[in-house]
Amino acid sequence: MEIQKVQQAELVELWLKGRLDAEWSEFVASAIDEVIRAGCHHVELHMGSVHYISSAGIRVLVKHHRALHGIRGSLSVVSPSEQVDGILRMVGLANIVKQARQAAKPVAPAATVREVHDGAVVLEVQPSSGATAMRVSVHGAPERVLLGGASAADCRTLQFPAETWGLGIGAMGSGYADCESRFGEFFALGGAAATLAPDGSQVPDYVLAAGSLQPTVQALTAIRGTGRFQDHGRFRASAESGGLALSELLESFARQCSAPTFAVALAAETGCIVGAQLTRSPALLGGSSLFEFPAVRDRMSFTTERGTERSTALLCGIVTREPSAPLRAHVRPVAEGSSLHAHIHALVLPYRPVQQGALDLGTAVRQFLESALPTSLLHLMADDRPYEGIGQTELFRGAYWLSPVERIEEGLP
Amino acid sequence: MLELRDVRRTFHPSTPNEVRALQGVSIDLQPGSFLIIIGTNGSGKSTLLNAVAGTFFVDSGTIRLAGHDITRWPEHRRAALIGRVFQNPFSGTAPNMTIAENLALAARRGQPRGFGPALDRRVRQEFRDRIRTLNMGLEDRLDNAIGSLSGGQRQALTLLMATWRKPDLLLLDEHTAALDPKSADQVIRLTDELIRRDRLTTLMVTHSMQQAVNLGDRIVMMHRGQILHDLQGPDRSRARPEDLLSRFEQVRRREQMDANVAALLQRSYV
Numbered sequence A: 001m002e003i004q005k006v007q008q009a010e011l012v013e014l015w016l017k018g019r020l021d022a023e024w025s026e027f028v029a030s031a032i033d034e035v036i037r038a039g040c041h042h043v044e045l046h047m048g049s050v051h052y053i054s055s056a057g058i059r060v061l062v063k064h065h066r067a068l069h070g071i072r073g074s075l076s077v078v079s080p081s082e083q084v085d086g087i088l089r090m091v092g093l094a095n096i097v098k099q100a101r102q103a104a105k106p107v108a109p110a111a112t113v114r115e116v117h118d119g120a121v122v123l124e125v126q127p128s129s130g131a132t133a134m135r136v137s138v139h140g141a142p143e144r145v146l147l148g149g150a151s152a153a154d155c156r157t158l159q160f161p162a163e164t165w166g167l168g169i170g171a172m173g174s175g176y177a178d179c180e181s182r183f184g185e186f187f188a189l190g191g192a193a194a195t196l197a198p199d200g201s202q203v204p205d206y207v208l209a210a211g212s213l214q215p216t217v218q219a220l221t222a223i224r225g226t227g228r229f230q231d232h233g234r235f236r237a238s239a240e241s242g243g244l245a246l247s248e249l250l251e252s253f254a255r256q257c258s259a260p261t262f263a264v265a266l267a268a269e270t271g272c273i274v275g276a277q278l279t280r281s282p283a284l285l286g287g288s289s290l291f292e293f294p295a296v297r298d299r300m301s302f303t304t305e306r307g308t309e310r311s312t313a314l315l316c317g318i319v320t321r322e323p324s325a326p327l328r329a330h331v332r333p334v335a336e337g338s339s340l341h342a343h344i345h346a347l348v349l350p351y352r353p354v355q356q357g358a359l360d361l362g363t364a365v366r367q368f369l370e371s372a373l374p375t376s377l378l379h380l381m382a383d384d385r386p387y388e389g390i391g392q393t394e395l396f397r398g399a400y401w402l403s404p405v406e407r408i409e410e411g412l413p
Numbered sequence B: 001m002l003e004l005r006d007v008r009r010t011f012h013p014s015t016p017n018e019v020r021a022l023q024g025v026s027i028d029l030q031p032g033s034f035l036i037i038i039g040t041n042g043s044g045k046s047t048l049l050n051a052v053a054g055t056f057f058v059d060s061g062t063i064r065l066a067g068h069d070i071t072r073w074p075e076h077r078r079a080a081l082i083g084r085v086f087q088n089p090f091s092g093t094a095p096n097m098t099i100a101e102n103l104a105l106a107a108r109r110g111q112p113r114g115f116g117p118a119l120d121r122r123v124r125q126e127f128r129d130r131i132r133t134l135n136m137g138l139e140d141r142l143d144n145a146i147g148s149l150s151g152g153q154r155q156a157l158t159l160l161m162a163t164w165r166k167p168d169l170l171l172l173d174e175h176t177a178a179l180d181p182k183s184a185d186q187v188i189r190l191t192d193e194l195i196r197r198d199r200l201t202t203l204m205v206t207h208s209m210q211q212a213v214n215l216g217d218r219i220v221m222m223h224r225g226q227i228l229h230d231l232q233g234p235d236r237s238r239a240r241p242e243d244l245l246s247r248f249e250q251v252r253r254r255e256q257m258d259a260n261v262a263a264l265l266q267r268s269y270v
């Protein structure tokens, strides 16, 4: 089997030559995967020179057709040989066969989509949703909790229905006593809330809003945003193969956003994710500081090497140029040399391409969580240690949602 | 069946080469329980098995087996209760002796000198029957020297010998690690069969996460001479190889967390 790849404006053509049988099906499958991972969701398989296809080959077509269809992409077989055409019709796949001239061209982005080139970042900006600035409240006293521990008085019950987001340290349960040993990072976005118990299990638990069920988190510290996001679009790195450092992307958003403080959510295809997690509930600190060395080894876990694995992550948080009270206690510098402060959590899932075009946040979150179990939940930070530092979280492309934040309230205990 | 209480052992104490190989290990093993021990290199797995077998005396703590306090028993006395297979296929058998002679030694083990079966026709028939269950075609080679067998065949024989008299405790230390994949698979299969058949109380060390989840009813993960995780019951049932690997990854991260990382976390975590 030979495969030639031809990059067209909005699609990739794969010209196949040879037999598409069990021996070669994985080869073809990985060629298609590679195209999808590079960010293209429209694939044409030109099969005029393929004279045999077995069930193993058909399986690849069906699997990728489904996967791409599920993210509003497409896979078609173009001008197949008589033999292949006959077989595809027999097995009921005539619908994916196209003749060369009438091959489906994906719709060009609507004229209202604006493309912004900003250094290493390219944004495809969708029309604004017209939503007003977002309301944000902060809860708890992070310094006191992290430097000494918490008590029942620090715990508040927060709900995260659709059109809210949140992050902080929390757990799901009936109250402080029930959650005392389980407090860890939490993440809430688009009608879902997830928590990671600090027991080393690395299996985030989550609740999706359904009917009258509202995701509810018992939180020791939290930031919570309410309202629809104003701006939405896609982002990608301008360099063909490169990724973006988280701070690069946030700086670019800051330039897009009129307000000094903004809320951000991302559904992103990611490379290495750099961040930290609690491995022991801060409620059990008993007066000592979380960061005390060497005790911190049993209390926190930190990415200390750059992985190469690709994932998909949901991110949410708040970014500000002017960290003032009461937000100040809840944000930290994004990276060395950046003027931004932020607090961002990420819920990590197995790799899955992020659909192109306009995307509804709640639908996207639901689709991700229904397709696979999350594999991790982290507080994102940059590792800027001079020698061993591994840098920042790397993002390739995805969807973003932004909203200016006007006022930040101190949540009532 | 086996009860370890706060067992400690330090090699070369108070010298630059001091190694605290066991730092307070306690384990209770019910009769018929099959415990898999995993852990990073040098975490103390082999030392733990050696401590139980009596290769050396522990510095402190107690070891009880089958109702006896064996803490101060010498190795040869414990051998009456314990069967053992090492990683090296050449260590469990006498290479110049024949298969039959080796088996006779195993069958006689723990019995007063001079007792036990002599190599008469009836005994040879029993050896042949048992060896046939290995499905390795060794039943017709009773008089061949052990040295002429492959690593996998030797390890299978060693296992058969170690379990011949249904020991109160079976110790397996990476006993398939030196074998090619196919032989390793055969020996693991045999291990599982023998342990199940005789409900042998077993401690098995392995580096294979797949073996750890496919065999046994309990998994202990050791690190720096201590038990870091002890998975039993439902926790054990749902453990997958990737979960165990993720626990190793956590250990590795923990090791890399130094004072600089602690300072970084204090600056960046909220």
Ligand SMILES: Nc1ncnc2c1ncn2[C@@H]1O[C@H](COP(=O)(O)OP(=O)(O)OP(=O)(O)O)[C@@H](O)[C@H]1O
Pocket (backbone or CB within 6 Å): B011, B012, B019, B020, B021, B039, B040, B041, B042, B043, B044, B045, B046, B047, B048
């Ligand atoms: N007889 C000995 N004398 C000195 N040091 C020893 C002795 N036996 C073991 N050690 C040391 O004790 C530590 C634990 O060794 P042990 O062999 O128990 O590790 P292990 O978990 O079995 O590792 P591996 O996976 O490599 O087999 C190591 O640092 C080892 O060098």
Ligand SMILES: [Mg+2]
Pocket (backbone or CB within 6 Å): B045, B046, B047, B173
């Ligand atoms: Mg060892």
